[in-house]
Amino acid sequence: MLAATPVRTDTSRRPAQASRHGVVGNPNLDACQGDALAQSMRLMGATMSFARNSEIFGEREPAEYLYRVISGSVRSYKILSDGRRQVGGFYLPGDIFGLEFADEHTLSAEAVTDAKVLVIRRSAITALADRDPAIARGLFVLTGRELKRTQDHVLLLVKSAQERVASFLLEMASRGSSASSIELPMSRQDIADYLGLTIETVSRTLTHLENAAAIEVPTSRRIVLRDRAALSRLNV
Amino acid sequence: MLAATPVRTDTSRRPAQASRHGVVGNPNLDACQGDALAQSMRLMGATMSFARNSEIFGEREPAEYLYRVISGSVRSYKILSDGRRQVGGFYLPGDIFGLEFADEHTLSAEAVTDAKVLVIRRSAITALADRDPAIARGLFVLTGRELKRTQDHVLLLVKSAQERVASFLLEMASRGSSASSIELPMSRQDIADYLGLTIETVSRTLTHLENAAAIEVPTSRRIVLRDRAALSRLNV
DNA sequence: CGACCATTTGATATGGATCAAGCGATGTGG
DNA sequence: CCACATCGCTTGATCCATATCAAATGGTCG
Numbered sequence: 001m002l003a004a005t006p007v008r009t010d011t012s013r014r015p016a017q018a019s020r021h022g023v024v025g026n027p028n029l030d031a032c033q034g035d036a037l038a039q040s041m042r043l044m045g046a047t048m049s050f051a052r053n054s055e056i057f058g059e060r061e062p063a064e065y066l067y068r069v070i071s072g073s074v075r076s077y078k079i080l081s082d083g084r085r086q087v088g089g090f091y092l093p094g095d096i097f098g099l100e101f102a103d104e105h106t107l108s109a110e111a112v113t114d115a116k117v118l119v120i121r122r123s124a125i126t127a128l129a130d131r132d133p134a135i136a137r138g139l140f141v142l143t144g145r146e147l148k149r150t151q152d153h154v155l156l157l158v159k160s161a162q163e164r165v166a167s168f169l170l171e172m173a174s175r176g177s178s179a180s181s182i183e184l185p186m187s188r189q190d191i192a193d194y195l196g197l198t199i200e201t202v203s204r205t206l207t208h209l210e211n212a213a214a215i216e217v218p219t220s221r222r223i224v225l226r227d228r229a230a231l232s233r234l235n236v
Numbered sequence: 237m238l239a240a241t242p243v244r245t246d247t248s249r250r251p252a253q254a255s256r257h258g259v260v261g262n263p264n265l266d267a268c269q270g271d272a273l274a275q276s277m278r279l280m281g282a283t284m285s286f287a288r289n290s291e292i293f294g295e296r297e298p299a300e301y302l303y304r305v306i307s308g309s310v311r312s313y314k315i316l317s318d319g320r321r322q323v324g325g326f327y328l329p330g331d332i333f334g335l336e337f338a339d340e341h342t343l344s345a346e347a348v349t350d351a352k353v354l355v356i357r358r359s360a361i362t363a364l365a366d367r368d369p370a371i372a373r374g375l376f377v378l379t380g381r382e383l384k385r386t387q388d389h390v391l392l393l394v395k396s397a398q399e400r401v402a403s404f405l406l407e408m409a410s411r412g413s414s415a416s417s418i419e420l421p422m423s424r425q426d427i428a429d430y431l432g433l434t435i436e437t438v439s440r441t442l443t444h445l446e447n448a449a450a451i452e453v454p455t456s457r458r459i460v461l462r463d464r465a466a467l468s469r470l471n472v
Numbered sequence: 473c474g475a476c477c478a479t480t481t482g483a484t485a486t487g488g489a490t491c492a493a494g495c496g497a498t499g500t501g502g
Numbered sequence: 503c504c505a506c507a508t509c510g511c512t513t514g515a516t517c518c519a520t521a522t523c524a525a526a527t528g529g530t531c532g
Contacts (some may be wrong), residue, residue: 028478052470078387078391080391081472082472084394084472086390086391086394088390089283098381100380101376101377101379101380101383101384102380102384105382106387107387127265128373129369129372130369133365133366133372136365136366136369138373138374140337140375140376141337143337143338143376143379143380143383144338144379145337145339146383147335147337147379147382147383148337148338148342150383150386150387151314151324151342151386151389153388153390154322154324154389154393155314155316155322156384157390157393157394157432158320158393158432160487160488161487161488181242186508187511188510188511188512189510196393196394196491197488197489197508198490199490199511199512200490200511200512200513201487201488201489203511203512203513204477204488204512204513206512206513208512220497220510220511220512227315229402235423236316236317236318236320293490396519396520397520399521406508421480423479424478424480425478433521433524434520434521435478435480436478436479436480436481436520436521436522437519437520437521439479439480439481440480440520441479442480443480443481455529456478456479456480456528456529
Protein backbone atom coordinates (compact mmCIF):
# COMPACT_ATOMS: atom_id res chain seq x y z
CA MET A 1 0.00 0.00 0.00
CA LEU A 2 2.88 2.37 0.47
CA ALA A 3 5.33 4.31 -1.63
CA ALA A 4 4.40 5.48 -5.05
CA THR A 5 6.14 8.19 -6.96
CA PRO A 6 9.31 9.19 -5.19
CA VAL A 7 9.54 12.93 -4.78
CA ARG A 8 10.46 14.31 -8.13
CA THR A 9 13.64 16.22 -8.65
CA ASP A 10 12.68 19.16 -10.75
CA THR A 11 14.48 20.03 -13.91
CA SER A 12 14.19 23.73 -13.30
CA ARG A 13 14.05 25.42 -9.94
CA ARG A 14 11.49 27.65 -8.20
CA PRO A 15 10.85 30.52 -10.51
CA ALA A 16 7.81 31.81 -8.58
CA GLN A 17 7.75 35.13 -6.79
CA ALA A 18 9.97 37.40 -8.86
CA SER A 19 9.96 38.05 -12.54
CA ARG A 20 12.88 35.83 -13.29
CA HIS A 21 10.99 34.28 -16.17
CA GLY A 22 9.75 36.42 -18.98
CA VAL A 23 7.05 38.62 -17.54
CA VAL A 24 5.55 40.01 -20.67
CA GLY A 25 2.94 42.69 -20.51
CA ASN A 26 -0.33 41.17 -21.42
CA PRO A 27 -1.08 38.49 -23.99
CA ASN A 28 -4.19 38.29 -26.05
CA LEU A 29 -6.07 35.63 -24.15
CA ASP A 30 -8.40 33.26 -25.86
CA ALA A 31 -11.88 34.69 -25.73
CA CYS A 32 -12.76 34.35 -22.10
CA GLN A 33 -16.33 34.45 -20.93
CA GLY A 34 -16.54 38.21 -20.38
CA ASP A 35 -16.76 37.76 -16.62
CA ALA A 36 -15.54 40.59 -14.49
CA LEU A 37 -12.97 38.55 -12.66
CA ALA A 38 -11.20 37.19 -15.71
CA GLN A 39 -11.24 40.67 -17.18
CA SER A 40 -9.58 42.20 -14.16
CA MET A 41 -6.98 39.49 -14.12
CA ARG A 42 -6.17 40.15 -17.71
CA LEU A 43 -5.76 43.83 -16.99
CA MET A 44 -3.83 43.60 -13.80
CA GLY A 45 -1.87 40.38 -14.13
CA ALA A 46 1.53 39.56 -15.49
CA THR A 47 2.36 36.41 -17.43
CA MET A 48 5.09 34.09 -16.32
CA SER A 49 6.56 31.10 -18.08
CA PHE A 50 7.27 27.84 -16.35
CA ALA A 51 9.29 24.98 -17.68
CA ARG A 52 7.86 21.46 -17.70
CA ASN A 53 7.88 20.05 -14.16
CA SER A 54 8.92 23.27 -12.52
CA GLU A 55 7.15 24.38 -9.39
CA ILE A 56 4.70 27.27 -9.57
CA PHE A 57 4.06 27.38 -5.87
CA GLY A 58 4.63 25.06 -2.96
CA GLU A 59 2.46 23.81 -0.17
CA ARG A 60 2.90 25.90 2.95
CA GLU A 61 3.99 28.91 0.98
CA PRO A 62 2.05 32.13 1.52
CA ALA A 63 -0.81 32.21 -0.94
CA GLU A 64 -0.06 35.60 -2.43
CA TYR A 65 -1.19 35.11 -5.98
CA LEU A 66 -4.02 33.81 -8.06
CA TYR A 67 -3.16 32.09 -11.33
CA ARG A 68 -4.77 31.58 -14.67
CA VAL A 69 -3.44 29.13 -17.23
CA ILE A 70 -2.74 30.75 -20.56
CA SER A 71 -1.07 27.88 -22.32
CA GLY A 72 0.18 24.48 -21.32
CA SER A 73 -1.17 22.70 -18.28
CA VAL A 74 -0.67 22.55 -14.57
CA ARG A 75 -1.18 19.99 -11.81
CA SER A 76 -1.83 20.60 -8.15
CA TYR A 77 -0.65 17.92 -5.76
CA LYS A 78 0.34 17.02 -2.28
CA ILE A 79 3.13 14.74 -1.10
CA LEU A 80 2.08 12.51 1.79
CA SER A 81 4.57 11.98 4.55
CA ASP A 82 5.46 8.52 3.25
CA GLY A 83 6.33 9.83 -0.18
CA ARG A 84 3.13 9.00 -1.99
CA ARG A 85 1.92 11.79 -4.20
CA GLN A 86 -1.73 12.69 -4.63
CA VAL A 87 -2.60 14.87 -7.59
CA GLY A 88 -5.50 17.16 -6.76
CA GLY A 89 -6.34 18.30 -10.24
CA PHE A 90 -5.21 19.38 -13.66
CA TYR A 91 -5.64 22.91 -14.94
CA LEU A 92 -5.91 23.63 -18.63
CA PRO A 93 -5.83 26.93 -20.52
CA GLY A 94 -8.47 29.27 -19.15
CA ASP A 95 -8.63 27.55 -15.76
CA ILE A 96 -7.92 29.48 -12.62
CA PHE A 97 -5.95 27.87 -9.82
CA GLY A 98 -4.29 28.79 -6.57
CA LEU A 99 -7.61 29.68 -4.97
CA GLU A 100 -6.95 29.35 -1.28
CA PHE A 101 -8.64 30.93 1.64
CA ALA A 102 -6.05 30.27 4.19
CA ASP A 103 -2.88 32.32 4.15
CA GLU A 104 -0.89 29.37 2.96
CA HIS A 105 -1.28 27.11 0.00
CA THR A 106 -2.53 23.69 0.99
CA LEU A 107 -1.32 22.10 -2.21
CA SER A 108 1.65 22.58 -4.47
CA ALA A 109 1.40 23.33 -8.17
CA GLU A 110 3.72 22.37 -11.01
CA ALA A 111 3.75 22.84 -14.75
CA VAL A 112 2.84 19.57 -16.44
CA THR A 113 4.16 20.87 -19.73
CA ASP A 114 5.92 24.12 -20.47
CA ALA A 115 3.29 26.63 -19.51
CA LYS A 116 2.44 30.31 -19.51
CA VAL A 117 0.46 31.50 -16.54
CA LEU A 118 -1.19 34.79 -15.78
CA VAL A 119 -0.37 35.82 -12.23
CA ILE A 120 -2.18 38.39 -10.14
CA ARG A 121 -1.77 39.43 -6.53
CA ARG A 122 -4.48 38.10 -4.29
CA SER A 123 -4.58 41.40 -2.45
CA ALA A 124 -5.44 43.18 -5.69
CA ILE A 125 -8.33 40.83 -6.30
CA THR A 126 -9.72 40.99 -2.79
CA ALA A 127 -9.45 44.77 -2.79
CA LEU A 128 -11.48 44.76 -5.96
CA ALA A 129 -13.93 42.31 -4.48
CA ASP A 130 -14.53 44.49 -1.46
CA ARG A 131 -15.54 47.36 -3.71
CA ASP A 132 -17.35 45.44 -6.39
CA PRO A 133 -19.87 42.71 -5.48
CA ALA A 134 -19.71 41.43 -9.05
CA ILE A 135 -16.06 40.51 -8.52
CA ALA A 136 -16.87 39.02 -5.15
CA ARG A 137 -19.56 36.92 -6.74
CA GLY A 138 -17.14 35.87 -9.46
CA LEU A 139 -14.79 34.59 -6.80
CA PHE A 140 -17.64 32.69 -5.22
CA VAL A 141 -18.57 31.04 -8.45
CA LEU A 142 -14.98 29.99 -9.00
CA THR A 143 -14.66 28.64 -5.53
CA GLY A 144 -17.92 26.82 -5.84
CA ARG A 145 -16.70 25.25 -9.02
CA GLU A 146 -13.48 24.18 -7.31
CA LEU A 147 -15.44 22.72 -4.41
CA LYS A 148 -17.67 20.81 -6.81
CA ARG A 149 -14.62 19.53 -8.65
CA THR A 150 -13.11 18.30 -5.41
CA GLN A 151 -16.35 16.63 -4.38
CA ASP A 152 -16.39 14.86 -7.72
CA HIS A 153 -12.83 13.78 -7.08
CA VAL A 154 -13.99 12.17 -3.84
CA LEU A 155 -16.62 10.26 -5.77
CA LEU A 156 -14.04 9.20 -8.30
CA LEU A 157 -11.85 7.66 -5.63
CA VAL A 158 -14.45 5.20 -4.42
CA LYS A 159 -15.01 3.72 -7.83
CA SER A 160 -13.36 0.71 -9.46
CA ALA A 161 -10.27 1.17 -11.61
CA GLN A 162 -12.28 0.90 -14.83
CA GLU A 163 -14.77 3.45 -13.60
CA ARG A 164 -12.03 5.84 -12.55
CA VAL A 165 -10.25 5.68 -15.86
CA ALA A 166 -13.47 5.97 -17.84
CA SER A 167 -14.55 8.97 -15.76
CA PHE A 168 -11.17 10.56 -16.24
CA LEU A 169 -11.30 10.15 -20.01
CA LEU A 170 -14.80 11.57 -20.20
CA GLU A 171 -13.79 14.50 -18.02
CA MET A 172 -10.76 15.27 -20.14
CA ALA A 173 -12.81 14.94 -23.30
CA SER A 174 -15.42 17.36 -22.01
CA ARG A 175 -12.75 19.89 -21.11
CA GLY A 176 -10.72 19.61 -24.25
CA SER A 177 -11.83 21.40 -27.36
CA SER A 178 -12.13 18.45 -29.70
CA ALA A 179 -15.10 16.22 -29.34
CA SER A 180 -13.74 12.76 -28.84
CA SER A 181 -10.03 12.88 -29.38
CA ILE A 182 -7.96 13.69 -26.34
CA GLU A 183 -4.38 14.88 -26.29
CA LEU A 184 -3.20 14.11 -22.79
CA PRO A 185 -0.62 16.58 -21.50
CA MET A 186 0.19 14.44 -18.49
CA SER A 187 2.10 11.21 -17.98
CA ARG A 188 0.64 7.89 -16.87
CA GLN A 189 2.14 8.55 -13.46
CA ASP A 190 0.28 11.83 -13.21
CA ILE A 191 -2.96 10.10 -14.13
CA ALA A 192 -2.31 7.28 -11.68
CA ASP A 193 -1.62 9.72 -8.86
CA TYR A 194 -4.79 11.62 -9.71
CA LEU A 195 -6.92 8.48 -9.79
CA GLY A 196 -5.35 6.86 -6.76
CA LEU A 197 -4.13 3.89 -8.81
CA THR A 198 -0.77 2.60 -9.91
CA ILE A 199 0.69 3.33 -13.28
CA GLU A 200 0.39 -0.35 -14.17
CA THR A 201 -3.30 -0.46 -13.41
CA VAL A 202 -3.92 2.67 -15.48
CA SER A 203 -2.02 1.17 -18.37
CA ARG A 204 -3.76 -2.18 -18.15
CA THR A 205 -7.16 -0.54 -17.87
CA LEU A 206 -6.51 1.51 -20.99
CA THR A 207 -5.51 -1.54 -22.99
CA HIS A 208 -8.54 -3.34 -21.65
CA LEU A 209 -10.80 -0.49 -22.77
CA GLU A 210 -9.07 -0.57 -26.12
CA ASN A 211 -9.64 -4.32 -26.47
CA ALA A 212 -13.27 -3.71 -25.57
CA ALA A 213 -13.36 -1.22 -28.49
CA ALA A 214 -14.35 1.63 -26.19
CA ILE A 215 -11.27 3.66 -27.03
CA GLU A 216 -8.28 3.78 -29.34
CA VAL A 217 -4.78 4.64 -28.21
CA PRO A 218 -2.80 5.55 -31.34
CA THR A 219 0.03 7.01 -29.27
CA SER A 220 0.32 6.87 -25.52
CA ARG A 221 -0.59 10.54 -25.16
CA ARG A 222 -3.49 10.52 -27.61
CA ILE A 223 -6.76 8.77 -26.91
CA VAL A 224 -9.77 8.54 -29.14
CA LEU A 225 -13.14 7.83 -27.60
CA ARG A 226 -14.79 5.20 -29.79
CA ASP A 227 -17.75 4.17 -27.68
CA ARG A 228 -18.82 6.96 -25.42
CA ALA A 229 -21.89 5.04 -24.29
CA ALA A 230 -19.74 2.20 -23.00
CA LEU A 231 -17.57 4.67 -21.13
CA SER A 232 -20.57 6.45 -19.69
CA ARG A 233 -21.93 3.15 -18.50
CA LEU A 234 -18.72 2.86 -16.49
CA ASN A 235 -19.12 6.40 -15.23
CA VAL A 236 -21.57 5.34 -12.50
CA MET B 237 -16.67 -3.68 -5.96
CA LEU B 238 -20.29 -2.74 -6.37
CA ALA B 239 -23.36 -2.21 -4.21
CA ALA B 240 -22.94 -1.06 -0.69
CA THR B 241 -25.69 0.46 1.37
CA PRO B 242 -28.99 0.01 -0.36
CA VAL B 243 -30.85 3.28 -0.54
CA ARG B 244 -32.21 3.86 2.91
CA THR B 245 -35.95 4.17 3.45
CA ASP B 246 -36.30 7.06 5.83
CA THR B 247 -38.26 6.75 8.99
CA SER B 248 -39.67 10.26 8.69
CA ARG B 249 -40.36 12.13 5.53
CA ARG B 250 -39.14 15.39 4.00
CA PRO B 251 -39.77 18.09 6.48
CA ALA B 252 -37.67 20.70 4.70
CA GLN B 253 -39.06 23.86 3.11
CA ALA B 254 -42.08 24.71 5.22
CA SER B 255 -42.34 25.10 8.93
CA ARG B 256 -43.96 21.77 9.50
CA HIS B 257 -41.59 21.05 12.32
CA GLY B 258 -41.42 23.35 15.27
CA VAL B 259 -39.97 26.59 14.00
CA VAL B 260 -39.25 28.29 17.26
CA GLY B 261 -38.12 31.87 17.36
CA ASN B 262 -34.51 31.89 18.23
CA PRO B 263 -32.64 29.65 20.64
CA ASN B 264 -29.77 30.67 22.81
CA LEU B 265 -26.92 29.27 20.80
CA ASP B 266 -23.79 27.98 22.39
CA ALA B 267 -21.25 30.75 22.47
CA CYS B 268 -20.30 31.06 18.84
CA GLN B 269 -17.14 32.78 17.77
CA GLY B 270 -18.60 36.29 17.47
CA ASP B 271 -18.16 36.31 13.70
CA ALA B 272 -20.49 38.50 11.72
CA LEU B 273 -21.94 35.68 9.67
CA ALA B 274 -22.91 33.46 12.58
CA GLN B 275 -24.37 36.48 14.32
CA SER B 276 -26.57 37.34 11.38
CA MET B 277 -27.73 33.78 11.07
CA ARG B 278 -28.72 33.75 14.68
CA LEU B 279 -30.70 36.92 14.24
CA MET B 280 -32.38 36.11 10.96
CA GLY B 281 -32.70 32.34 11.03
CA ALA B 282 -35.37 30.02 12.27
CA THR B 283 -34.71 26.69 13.96
CA MET B 284 -36.17 23.49 12.65
CA SER B 285 -36.14 20.06 14.15
CA PHE B 286 -35.39 16.95 12.17
CA ALA B 287 -35.92 13.39 13.26
CA ARG B 288 -33.09 10.87 13.03
CA ASN B 289 -32.54 9.85 9.42
CA SER B 290 -34.93 12.39 7.99
CA GLU B 291 -33.87 14.40 4.98
CA ILE B 292 -32.93 18.03 5.42
CA PHE B 293 -32.45 18.69 1.76
CA GLY B 294 -32.00 16.57 -1.31
CA GLU B 295 -29.53 16.62 -4.13
CA ARG B 296 -30.90 18.54 -7.11
CA GLU B 297 -33.18 20.61 -4.94
CA PRO B 298 -32.85 24.37 -5.23
CA ALA B 299 -30.26 25.51 -2.71
CA GLU B 300 -32.40 28.11 -1.00
CA TYR B 301 -31.10 27.90 2.52
CA LEU B 302 -27.96 27.84 4.57
CA TYR B 303 -27.92 25.67 7.67
CA ARG B 304 -26.22 25.67 11.02
CA VAL B 305 -26.32 22.70 13.36
CA ILE B 306 -27.61 23.62 16.80
CA SER B 307 -27.83 20.17 18.30
CA GLY B 308 -27.49 16.64 17.03
CA SER B 309 -25.54 15.86 13.90
CA VAL B 310 -25.97 15.78 10.17
CA ARG B 311 -24.43 13.91 7.27
CA SER B 312 -24.17 15.01 3.67
CA TYR B 313 -24.10 12.26 1.07
CA LYS B 314 -24.62 11.28 -2.47
CA ILE B 315 -26.16 8.12 -3.86
CA LEU B 316 -24.31 6.79 -6.88
CA SER B 317 -26.36 5.41 -9.72
CA ASP B 318 -25.63 1.84 -8.70
CA GLY B 319 -26.96 2.37 -5.20
CA ARG B 320 -23.66 2.90 -3.38
CA ARG B 321 -23.73 5.76 -0.97
CA GLN B 322 -20.84 8.14 -0.41
CA VAL B 323 -20.97 10.25 2.72
CA GLY B 324 -19.37 13.63 2.12
CA GLY B 325 -19.05 14.76 5.68
CA PHE B 326 -20.51 14.98 9.14
CA TYR B 327 -21.65 18.24 10.68
CA LEU B 328 -21.67 18.74 14.42
CA PRO B 329 -23.16 21.53 16.55
CA GLY B 330 -21.83 24.89 15.39
CA ASP B 331 -21.00 23.65 11.90
CA ILE B 332 -22.52 25.31 8.87
CA PHE B 333 -23.63 23.22 5.93
CA GLY B 334 -25.58 23.57 2.73
CA LEU B 335 -22.97 25.92 1.25
CA GLU B 336 -23.49 25.61 -2.45
CA PHE B 337 -22.71 27.98 -5.21
CA ALA B 338 -24.78 26.46 -7.85
CA ASP B 339 -28.52 26.90 -7.75
CA GLU B 340 -29.00 23.29 -6.80
CA HIS B 341 -27.60 21.21 -4.01
CA THR B 342 -25.01 18.77 -5.22
CA LEU B 343 -25.35 16.56 -2.16
CA SER B 344 -28.20 15.53 0.08
CA ALA B 345 -28.25 16.05 3.82
CA GLU B 346 -29.88 13.98 6.53
CA ALA B 347 -30.06 14.11 10.29
CA VAL B 348 -27.79 11.44 11.74
CA THR B 349 -29.50 11.79 15.10
CA ASP B 350 -32.49 13.90 16.06
CA ALA B 351 -31.23 17.37 15.33
CA LYS B 352 -32.08 21.02 15.60
CA VAL B 353 -30.87 23.19 12.78
CA LEU B 354 -30.83 26.92 12.28
CA VAL B 355 -32.07 27.74 8.80
CA ILE B 356 -31.60 30.98 6.92
CA ARG B 357 -32.46 32.00 3.40
CA ARG B 358 -29.50 32.17 1.13
CA SER B 359 -30.87 35.30 -0.46
CA ALA B 360 -30.84 37.02 2.92
CA ILE B 361 -27.19 36.12 3.39
CA THR B 362 -26.06 37.14 -0.06
CA ALA B 363 -27.95 40.40 0.22
CA LEU B 364 -26.09 41.05 3.42
CA ALA B 365 -22.82 40.04 1.82
CA ASP B 366 -23.31 42.48 -1.04
CA ARG B 367 -23.62 45.30 1.45
CA ASP B 368 -21.08 44.17 4.02
CA PRO B 369 -17.64 42.91 2.97
CA ALA B 370 -17.19 41.41 6.43
CA ILE B 371 -20.07 39.05 5.76
CA ALA B 372 -18.76 38.30 2.31
CA ARG B 373 -15.39 37.49 3.79
CA GLY B 374 -17.06 35.29 6.37
CA LEU B 375 -18.65 33.29 3.59
CA PHE B 376 -15.28 32.94 1.93
CA VAL B 377 -13.68 31.63 5.05
CA LEU B 378 -16.44 29.09 5.47
CA THR B 379 -16.19 28.01 1.89
CA GLY B 380 -12.46 27.78 2.11
CA ARG B 381 -12.82 25.57 5.15
CA GLU B 382 -15.26 23.36 3.30
CA LEU B 383 -12.91 23.14 0.34
CA LYS B 384 -10.03 22.21 2.62
CA ARG B 385 -12.16 19.59 4.32
CA THR B 386 -13.06 18.08 0.98
CA GLN B 387 -9.41 18.07 -0.11
CA ASP B 388 -8.55 16.25 3.08
CA HIS B 389 -11.30 13.78 2.31
CA VAL B 390 -9.61 13.07 -1.00
CA LEU B 391 -6.36 12.37 0.81
CA LEU B 392 -8.19 10.11 3.23
CA LEU B 393 -9.52 7.97 0.42
CA VAL B 394 -6.13 6.98 -0.91
CA LYS B 395 -4.91 5.66 2.42
CA SER B 396 -5.07 2.12 3.78
CA ALA B 397 -8.02 1.01 5.90
CA GLN B 398 -6.05 1.42 9.12
CA GLU B 399 -4.93 4.87 8.12
CA ARG B 400 -8.45 5.91 7.19
CA VAL B 401 -9.95 4.74 10.45
CA ALA B 402 -7.16 6.27 12.52
CA SER B 403 -7.52 9.58 10.68
CA PHE B 404 -11.25 9.49 11.20
CA LEU B 405 -10.90 8.91 14.93
CA LEU B 406 -8.39 11.71 15.29
CA GLU B 407 -10.59 14.03 13.30
CA MET B 408 -13.63 13.26 15.42
CA ALA B 409 -11.60 13.62 18.59
CA SER B 410 -10.33 17.03 17.52
CA ARG B 411 -13.84 18.20 16.73
CA GLY B 412 -15.54 16.82 19.82
CA SER B 413 -15.27 18.69 23.07
CA SER B 414 -13.68 16.00 25.17
CA ALA B 415 -10.02 15.34 24.73
CA SER B 416 -9.74 11.67 23.94
CA SER B 417 -13.13 10.13 24.45
CA ILE B 418 -15.38 10.18 21.43
CA GLU B 419 -19.13 9.68 21.39
CA LEU B 420 -19.91 8.73 17.82
CA PRO B 421 -23.30 9.90 16.66
CA MET B 422 -23.15 7.86 13.47
CA SER B 423 -23.44 4.16 12.70
CA ARG B 424 -20.69 1.93 11.39
CA GLN B 425 -22.37 2.07 8.03
CA ASP B 426 -22.13 5.85 8.04
CA ILE B 427 -18.47 5.64 8.90
CA ALA B 428 -17.85 3.02 6.25
CA ASP B 429 -19.57 5.11 3.59
CA TYR B 430 -17.54 8.13 4.63
CA LEU B 431 -14.25 6.25 4.54
CA GLY B 432 -14.99 4.33 1.36
CA LEU B 433 -14.75 0.99 3.17
CA THR B 434 -17.19 -1.73 4.10
CA ILE B 435 -18.79 -1.93 7.49
CA GLU B 436 -16.92 -5.18 8.15
CA THR B 437 -13.56 -3.61 7.43
CA VAL B 438 -14.34 -0.69 9.73
CA SER B 439 -15.35 -3.07 12.49
CA ARG B 440 -12.33 -5.30 12.06
CA THR B 441 -10.01 -2.33 11.96
CA LEU B 442 -11.44 -0.99 15.19
CA THR B 443 -10.99 -4.33 16.98
CA HIS B 444 -7.51 -4.50 15.56
CA LEU B 445 -6.69 -1.05 16.93
CA GLU B 446 -8.19 -2.11 20.23
CA ASN B 447 -6.03 -5.25 20.31
CA ALA B 448 -3.04 -3.07 19.55
CA ALA B 449 -3.99 -1.00 22.63
CA ALA B 450 -4.38 2.14 20.56
CA ILE B 451 -8.03 2.57 21.46
CA GLU B 452 -10.74 1.20 23.72
CA VAL B 453 -14.30 0.54 22.58
CA PRO B 454 -16.43 0.27 25.72
CA THR B 455 -19.63 0.48 23.70
CA SER B 456 -19.88 0.49 19.94
CA ARG B 457 -20.66 4.21 19.87
CA ARG B 458 -18.03 5.28 22.37
CA ILE B 459 -14.32 5.19 21.60
CA VAL B 460 -11.47 6.13 23.88
CA LEU B 461 -8.14 7.07 22.37
CA ARG B 462 -5.50 5.27 24.40
CA ASP B 463 -2.41 5.79 22.29
CA ARG B 464 -2.70 8.93 20.25
CA ALA B 465 0.90 8.62 19.06
CA ALA B 466 0.18 5.23 17.54
CA LEU B 467 -2.87 6.63 15.78
CA SER B 468 -0.97 9.64 14.55
CA ARG B 469 1.67 7.36 13.17
CA LEU B 470 -1.09 5.88 11.04
CA ASN B 471 -2.31 9.30 10.05
CA VAL B 472 0.32 9.62 7.27
C1' DC C 473 -39.06 -13.44 26.49
C1' DG C 474 -38.62 -12.90 21.66
C1' DA C 475 -37.93 -10.10 17.50
C1' DC C 476 -35.16 -6.97 15.43
C1' DC C 477 -31.26 -4.39 14.26
C1' DA C 478 -26.41 -3.13 14.64
C1' DT C 479 -22.12 -4.95 15.18
C1' DT C 480 -18.59 -8.38 15.29
C1' DT C 481 -16.30 -12.44 13.72
C1' DG C 482 -15.08 -16.08 10.39
C1' DA C 483 -14.05 -18.14 5.69
C1' DT C 484 -13.23 -17.27 1.06
C1' DA C 485 -12.75 -14.61 -3.26
C1' DT C 486 -10.82 -10.99 -5.99
C1' DG C 487 -9.22 -6.47 -7.76
C1' DG C 488 -5.47 -4.01 -7.80
C1' DA C 489 -0.62 -3.65 -5.92
C1' DT C 490 3.86 -5.26 -6.30
C1' DC C 491 7.80 -7.26 -8.43
C1' DA C 492 10.00 -8.09 -12.69
C1' DA C 493 10.70 -7.98 -17.71
C1' DG C 494 10.16 -6.45 -22.21
C1' DC C 495 9.47 -2.88 -25.70
C1' DG C 496 9.38 1.27 -28.43
C1' DA C 497 10.55 6.07 -28.90
C1' DT C 498 13.88 9.66 -28.16
C1' DG C 499 18.23 11.40 -27.63
C1' DT C 500 23.51 11.14 -27.31
C1' DG C 501 28.12 10.25 -28.31
C1' DG C 502 31.36 7.90 -31.14
C1' DC D 503 24.46 7.44 -39.20
C1' DC D 504 24.36 3.95 -36.20
C1' DA D 505 25.02 1.53 -31.62
C1' DC D 506 23.45 2.37 -27.08
C1' DA D 507 21.64 4.34 -22.96
C1' DT D 508 17.40 6.30 -21.12
C1' DC D 509 12.74 6.98 -20.30
C1' DG D 510 7.90 6.19 -20.43
C1' DC D 511 4.85 2.72 -21.17
C1' DT D 512 3.08 -1.98 -21.49
C1' DT D 513 2.78 -6.79 -20.23
C1' DG D 514 3.28 -10.86 -17.23
C1' DA D 515 3.33 -13.47 -12.67
C1' DT D 516 2.35 -13.41 -8.02
C1' DC D 517 0.73 -11.55 -3.62
C1' DC D 518 -2.11 -9.24 -0.40
C1' DA D 519 -5.61 -6.03 1.49
C1' DT D 520 -10.09 -5.54 1.41
C1' DA D 521 -14.61 -7.08 -0.38
C1' DT D 522 -17.93 -10.53 -0.16
C1' DC D 523 -20.67 -14.08 1.77
C1' DA D 524 -22.25 -16.15 5.94
C1' DA D 525 -23.11 -16.73 10.64
C1' DA D 526 -22.78 -15.62 15.56
C1' DT D 527 -23.32 -12.16 19.17
C1' DG D 528 -25.23 -8.48 21.65
C1' DG D 529 -28.12 -4.68 22.69
C1' DT D 530 -32.88 -2.53 22.58
C1' DC D 531 -37.67 -2.32 22.65
C1' DG D 532 -42.24 -4.08 22.61
